Amino acid sequence: MGNYIPNTPAEQQEMLKECGYSGFDDLYRDIPESVLLKEPLDIPAANSELSVRRIIEDMAEKNVVYRHIFRGAGAYNHYIPAIVNTIADKEEFRTAYTPYQAEISQGVLQTIFEYQTDICELTGMDASNASVYDGAVAAAEACEMCRDRKRSTILVSGTVDPKTVSVVKTYSFGRDVKVILVPEKDGVTDLAALKELLTPDVSCLLIQHPNYYGNLEPMEEAVEAVHASGAKLIESVNPVSMAVLKTPGEYGADIAVGEGQPLGMPLSFGGPYLGFMATGHKMMRKLPGRIVGQTVDCDGNRTFVLTLQAREQHIRREKASSNICSNEALCALRAAAYLAAMGPDGFYETAVQCSSKAHYLQEKLAEAGLPPVWPDQEFFHEFVTACPDPAKVLGALASEGILGGLPLPGGRILWCATEMNTKEEMDRAAAIVKEVTGA
């Protein structure tokens, strides 16, 4: 039975004696008698490693693993080169704590510095933090960066992922900040409605591009309208799309955020994932969480350290820019290792294949009787089709080992294709759909 306690019972007794204690009970004299547990915990007895393996493998086997996935909606199935796992499994990285002692943490610190550089490059921004919990939290934290005494209302486009909206609302409940949803029109943000809602108390607009439906938003018009009103614009992006799409920096967004999972993190039933955040020089000191900076050591060697810590909870306590302490450092390392392995050409090719395959799938599904809901909208790797009976279509696909798109209210399905989907697989999916629809 593994309890990972190396000292033998005899050694433990010897140590107790050396310290002047007659037994373990002596160590707990400060705990009131009435609070001490009298019975063993009601959890199973210790298990051997082999038994633990059996128990947990049995659990894993109860899940259905799909080899063919056309579902995204915030979690994306991408190829992860083997080297990414090798790097993330290195025990020095995996078992280290936050790099407080720079002299023996240069490895972790440099990987974060390189990650920050990658995120700035992807988003076209100047400054990135070391990560937050996930993309939705990144959006919520960005909203907080924009708030000030005069401007406290947050606008969120109705085309933002509903999970992100939910998290922004939860964080806003904390700060007692009002959140208003901007209506959608034709699958994108309703610009006319947005302009109406941009009152002087609005601090920011959170917009997602490509949006929840996969559609490209009218970003230029949105940025112009928001800035004209004196508010800030937060753009949530899919990092893979950044290889081909115009960046938040190019649009003039104030903050870029997003879910970093597509950069080398497996689907993993929702986590651990990676929230990235980047901004311009102006708002750099409002970023939450850790930031790694470059400096020199006393011998003049390039050295990396945690920096701008005056923003953080361990210094500023209730006046900190955020409460974040632990982040998603190993996921940030995964993202950096993924980008280093793929390189500019491989990463660009990934984005091209995502877009190409999604467009191919859209055509095939249309031929199979599932027409796009917004045929005129430009999209990246997700799109929505009409579907009178989503359960029937998705059931037919599932019975062939294919995870179809995500059913949306109103007889619609949100589909996603990535570099993982082959032409053959898409043709087969379309054929199954066709049989159901009778098109």
Next chain:
Amino acid sequence: MKLVFERSRAGRGTQYLPENDVPRRLPKAQLREKKLHLASLPETEVDRHYTELAKQTHGVNDGFYPLGSCTMKYNPQINEEMAALPGFTKIHPLQDADTVEGCREVCDTLEKYLCEITGMDAVSLQPAAGAHGEFTGLLLIKAYHRERGDVKRTKIIVPDSAHGTNPASAAMAGFDVVSIASDDQGCVDLESLKAAVGEDTAGLMLTNPNTVGLFDPNILEITRIVHEAGGLCYYDGANLNAVMGIARPGDMGFDVIHVNLHKTFSTPHGGGGPGSGPSGCKAFLAKYLPGKGAEGSIGDVRSFGGNFLVAVKALAYILSIGREGIPAAAENAVLNANYMKEKLKDIYPLAYDRTCMHEFVICLEELKHQTDVSALDIAKAMLDHGIHPPTMYFPLIVHEALMVEPTETETKETLDEAVRIFRDIYDEAVKNPEAMHEKPLHTPVRRPDEVLAARSPVIRYAFED
């Protein structure tokens, strides 16, 4: 060493994807014009880059890591293998419920065990870290008072010894923070607490054992005072490792808690994360928990169900050590701390000289006064001996503090060797104080210029083009 971008040579790389088998299609407009700089490296170079970086990183497996308050215990390998099962890693979070029964079982089982260990009635695995769990728990307290129409309860009481995340989380949840002084034993000063509570008290946040490593013997009185004033009691589970299986926060009078799976339950810290900070509560607050879709819930605090793979690792750990191993881990964590404390206290003055829990705090104010050797100097000297230093300058109520947490997974020999090194360093500090300011001498880099880093921030690599 070189940055990954400085190793890069245009045109180099490894192709991981097959050729595109459908017609090339990109959106017609809104395309990127700005050049995207990423490193171009063959796989051999990528591998060597990260291997070199790993060599410049100190993890738990590289040596003793007595970083107080962080519970740097050994991270069992079986946990990693279980979390890497394709039956978990390849599951889309939005799959239909009948295809994720195994994931559900992992979560339900872990939630049940965490309830039992903490004495709570319900747990949500959604919070992704300890501070995230604190924020969540405080929103539960807020929702509870709001629903009762008790809107004047706007204040959260936090001892001055608390982790910085406590007041920061309270502020994020919209509360005003009332800091109360600790008594001369580092525990909650009951008179200060009585004076602080009132009709505006939403709750109290407490770590117990507290941040000086002591179990507050007045715990029942403390939670009673807060409850009688109409407030709720929040338990910061950062230090649960000292008492798990021995005593439960739920039996001490706490209503809401978080636990750190990445401390107490052996999941690795990953150089800063991912962690997992499940929130637990008593039945009367259960409906407010996030991620459960219950009527009245505070909503989600992140997407999906939480850091699921971390939950798998924690479950593997609990199944491995079982009901006997949990209190045994606590007892040995406390024993190892007391053992080191007793072997050091004749030269390293203790902030509080009594039986400690899983960690103890050294106060080097006197040494600093006499020799100008600071807690920082002592800590930096340890780096030359392959030991990760204790937590420095925390808690804030102890000057020149070093907080030592050996954990239960270290052998007696490791503790003895660390004690010898601690003592040698002290001797050197007394004999040659000047030299201490130069430490460390043998690390990959030496003391960094942190002022320069903050004054002229360079936080990304600048490409030439």
